[in-house]
Amino acid sequence: xxxxxxxxxxxxxxxxxxxxxxxxxxxxxxxxxxxxxxxxxxxxxxxxxxxxxxxxxxxxxxxxxxxxxxxxxxxxxxxxxxxxxxxxxxxxxxxxxxxxxxxxxxxxxxxxxxxxxxxxxxxxxxxxxxxxxxxxxxxxxxxxxxxxxxxxxxxxxxxxxxxxxxxxxxxxxxxxxxxxxxxxxxxxxxxxxxxxxxxxxxxxxxxxxxxxxxxxxxxxxxxxxxxxxxxxxxxxxxxxxxxxxxxxxxxx
Amino acid sequence: xxxxxxxxxxxxxxxxxxxxxxxxxxxxxxxxxxxxxxxxxxxxxxxxxxxxxxxxxxxxxxxxxxxxxxxxxxxxxxxxxxxxxxxxxxxxxxxxxxxxxxxxxxxxxxxxxxxxxxxxxxxxxxxxxxxxxxxxxxxxxxxxxxxxxxxxxxxxxxxxxxxxxxxxxxxxxxxxxxxxxxxxxxxxxxxxxxxxxxxxxxxxxxxxxxxxxxxxxxxxxxxxxxxxxxxxxxxxxxxxxxxxxxxxxxxxxxxxxxx
Amino acid sequence: xxxxxxxxxxxxxxxxxxxxxxxxxxxxxxxxxxxxxxxxxxxxxxxxxxxxxxxxxxxxxxxxxxxxxxxxxxxxxxxxxxxxxxxxxxxxxxxxxxxxxxxxxxxxxxxxxxxxxxxxxxxxxxxxxxxxxxxxxxxxxxxxxxxxxxxxxxxxxxxxxxxxxxxxxxxxxxxxxxxxxxxxxxxxxxxxxxxxxxxxxxxxxxxxxxxxxxxxxxxxxxxxxxxxxxxxxxxxxxxxxxxxxxxxxxxxxxxxxxxxxxxxxxxxxxxxxxxxxx
Numbered sequence: 114x115x116x117x118x119x120x121x122x123x124x125x126x127x128x129x130x131x132x133x134x135x136x137x138x139x140x141x142x143x144x145x146x147x148x149x150x151x152x153x154x155x156x157x158x159x160x161x162x163x164x165x166x167x168x169x170x171x172x173x174x175x176x177x178x179x180x181x182x183x184x185x186x187x188x189x190x191x192x193x194x195x196x197x198x199x200x201x202x203x204x205x206x207x208x209x210x211x212x213x214x215x216x217x218x219x220x221x222x223x224x225x226x227x228x229x230x231x232x233x234x235x236x237x238x239x240x241x242x243x244x245x246x247x248x249x250x251x252x253x254x255x256x257x258x259x260x261x262x263x264x265x266x267x268x269x270x271x272x273x274x275x276x277x278x279x280x281x282x283x284x285x286x287x288x289x290x291x292x293x294x295x296x297x298x299x300x301x302x303x304x305x306x307x308x309x310x311x312x313x314x315x316x317x318x319x320x321x322x323x324x325x326x327x328x329x330x331x332x333x334x335x336x337x338x339x340x341x342x343x344x345x346x347x348x349x350x351x352x353x354x355x356x357x358x359x360x361x362x363x364x365x
Numbered sequence: 366x367x368x369x370x371x372x373x374x375x376x377x378x379x380x381x382x383x384x385x386x387x388x389x390x391x392x393x394x395x396x397x398x399x400x401x402x403x404x405x406x407x408x409x410x411x412x413x414x415x416x417x418x419x420x421x422x423x424x425x426x427x428x429x430x431x432x433x434x435x436x437x438x439x440x441x442x443x444x445x446x447x448x449x450x451x452x453x454x455x456x457x458x459x460x461x462x463x464x465x466x467x468x469x470x471x472x473x474x475x476x477x478x479x480x481x482x483x484x485x486x487x488x489x490x491x492x493x494x495x496x497x498x499x500x501x502x503x504x505x506x507x508x509x510x511x512x513x514x515x516x517x518x519x520x521x522x523x524x525x526x527x528x529x530x531x532x533x534x535x536x537x538x539x540x541x542x543x544x545x546x547x548x549x550x551x552x553x554x555x556x557x558x559x560x561x562x563x564x565x566x567x568x569x570x571x572x573x574x575x576x577x578x579x580x581x582x583x584x585x586x587x588x589x590x591x592x593x594x595x596x597x598x599x600x601x602x603x604x605x606x607x608x609x610x611x612x613x614x615x616x617x618x619x620x621x622x623x624x
Numbered sequence: 625x626x627x628x629x630x631x632x633x634x635x636x637x638x639x640x641x642x643x644x645x646x647x648x649x650x651x652x653x654x655x656x657x658x659x660x661x662x663x664x665x666x667x668x669x670x671x672x673x674x675x676x677x678x679x680x681x682x683x684x685x686x687x688x689x690x691x692x693x694x695x696x697x698x699x700x701x702x703x704x705x706x707x708x709x710x711x712x713x714x715x716x717x718x719x720x721x722x723x724x725x726x727x728x729x730x731x732x733x734x735x736x737x738x739x740x741x742x743x744x745x746x747x748x749x750x751x752x753x754x755x756x757x758x759x760x761x762x763x764x765x766x767x768x769x770x771x772x773x774x775x776x777x778x779x780x781x782x783x784x785x786x787x788x789x790x791x792x793x794x795x796x797x798x799x800x801x802x803x804x805x806x807x808x809x810x811x812x813x814x815x816x817x818x819x820x821x822x823x824x825x826x827x828x829x830x831x832x833x834x835x836x837x838x839x840x841x842x843x844x845x846x847x848x849x850x851x852x853x854x855x856x857x858x859x860x861x862x863x864x865x866x867x868x869x870x871x872x873x874x875x876x877x878x879x880x881x882x883x884x885x886x887x888x889x890x891x892x893x894x895x896x897x898x899x900x901x902x
Binding site for chain 2: 711712713723751752753754755781782783784785786825830833834837838
């Protein structure tokens with residue numbers, strides 16, 4: 114999201130292949146995950162990823178409200194993705210918007226693809242994602258946070274769900290776009306991987322890519338997800354290997 | 366609608382303990398839980414803070430944008446406070462339009478900042494009648510473990526005192542610190558039988574017989590109050606609570622400003 | 625996308641804790657492949673193409689003939705015969721709904737009580753917010769959790785308080801052979817009813833209840849470290865073990881309950897009488 118006035122398109126890729134923040138094309142922004150960051154939720158996680166700050170909480174499986182949404186043979190998975198008003202440059206009006214609703218839907222479906230929902234008929238597994246600071250890739254950060262929160266909540270599932278966006282900047286395929294790259298790049302493709310099966314359960318794309326570039330982007334995204342997967346597992350091990358139970362400090 | 370029901374015996378136990386000056390978590394009647402702030406927590410905002418009171422965590426972001434003044438106050442800036450009690454923070458909150466509970470929290474925090482004249486609204490005016498700064502104070506509750514008003518008020522004052530007027534971004538000159546002139550903060554009490562405790566936990570709020578919030582400033586003024594929940598306070602109660610509110614308020618002001 | 629099949633209901637409880645020293649426990653995460661060593665995959669696992677994976681975060685337990693994952697977190701998953709502590713959340717004409725911290729509310733039918741109740745009179749016996757000790761009687765594939773109040777030490781409780789603990793930490797609260805809970809009741813003089821759902825009912829002197837709450841906090845926060853019993857003992861010892869004339873508590877997890885009586889709304893019992901004598 115740009116602020117007031119048209120800005121010049123920045124140089125996204127230097128001649129020696131470095132990006133505006135000095136990263137290589139296949140390099141992730143710094144990622145920090147705290148599992149169990151909240152006290153009231155059944156499971157929670159806080160993710161700092163580049164300049165993104167995203168909190169996720171899981172409540173459930175629990176009784177379904179409103180009741181007519183109840184499914185007789187499985188749990189329903191309801192994700193609500195929401196951005197805080199102050200999370201972006203230009204204040205976002207609080208409340209429902211079409212972008213948030215679409216993201217909530219595809220994330221709900223991604224998680225329903227990996228959760229053993231038939232174990233908890235007539236219940237709801239509620240996933241809440243709050244973006245507190247946004248800098249491109251918030252839905253991926255949200256999926257990563259929510260996935261760790263689901264594991265923290267003891268929800269049975271096929272696997273954790275690492276997620277990252279791949280895009281095209283200055284004609285090159287790049288991993289994990291930051292804001293300027295997202296705004297001025299040629300393509301953006303967020304995805305989420307099931308490491309156990311090697312399949313994608315979340316995929317969106319916007320921009321221009323050739324079939325060959327798409328192929329390379331998918332490979333790079335899968336590779337990125339596998340790195341993120343290790344950080345997610347470590348966050349859970351840190352919480353449960355020794356001690357655990359008490360909520361940990363956010364941002365500490 | 367919330368589907369959370371608390372065990373009545375827990376409430377009874379809280380009241381029994383209070384009768385002898387004790388609380389569930391071992392605190393005294395006039396003790397806060399540990400309080401801390403982290404200014405600059407949300408860097409996309411022009412001023413921000415994460416405030417914690419015990420297990421309660423609240424983020425406040427201040428945004429400043431040019432806009433139109435209200436016709437009846439052409440020389441004054443515009444202040445808007447909004448609190449989001451998102452369902453992430455507690456099982457009792459559900460998605461949807463703001464619940465009256467969230468609206469009350471928003472308005473009580475707003476009242477302290479506004480009536481306490483935390484910011485000089487006249488200084489936010491750019492062109493009288495035409496252009497002024499609009500100051501949005503957005504409070505986002507991420508962990509509701511009781512006493513949202515004090516946590517929100519502390520986060521808001523911390524965010525305001527650390528905020529920058531982003532003039533450059535809107536081609537209105539150089540950036541400058543937002544001028545904070547007074548330091549109002551809220552102190553909330555709950556009645557538990559004859560005892561009146563400060564900084565109620567969630568369990569205490571659910572068991573209590575009335576809540577009273579008193580906002581004080583650094584100059585010895587009470588600037589806002591709100592009695593909430595079912596219950597009553599006598600004038601003598603309120604006088605003595607005001608004394609306690611000043612004492613707690615002075616400490617909170619130091620925490621907010623980092624003094 | 626459904627991968628393979630699941631090993632059945634997950635279980636929790638003292639018998640599920642691997643009898644090993646802490647150093648030998650293996651933490652597994654969802655999606656992690658498990659070497660079954662020829663054992664059958666059990667609860668907390670799933671199989672795809674002949675390989676076995678963990679489906680929940682927990683501790684790996686190999687107990688021939690089954691390998692399973694014991695969850696370390698999450699809501700209470702009911703098991704038949706578990707004793708649980710619940711809160712009444714709704715009153716219907718022939719049953720009450722209880723919150724027992726499980727995925728669903730559990731109906732307690734009026735025939736599952738020692739009271740002779742006519743249809744529509746349920747509201748005279750239990751109110752919303754009341755605390756009851758019940759046993760899991762039936763679980764059906766639709767997720768319905770049937771509970772009963774018929775049985776030893778089951779019934780409505782009056783007085784005392786409720787403290788919550790993660791269901792996964794309940795085995796640590798009980799301790800090996802009941803050692804931890806025995807120590808707690810003896811050192812604090814409190815009566816304690818342990819729900820397998822992590823809701824713990826405690827009654828005794830105010831001091832005693834405060835100390836039980838603090839001990840439970842220790843168990844919650846440090847329940848996975850070794851030497852827990854010593855630390856809890858240290859805490860109890862250092863905060864004064866003398867509880868005056870309060871006698872030692874009953875057997876762990878077995879509170880003595882009088883036969884429950886219908887609620888008498890006109891009851892003018894003395895509220896200052898301290899903990900209810902049952």
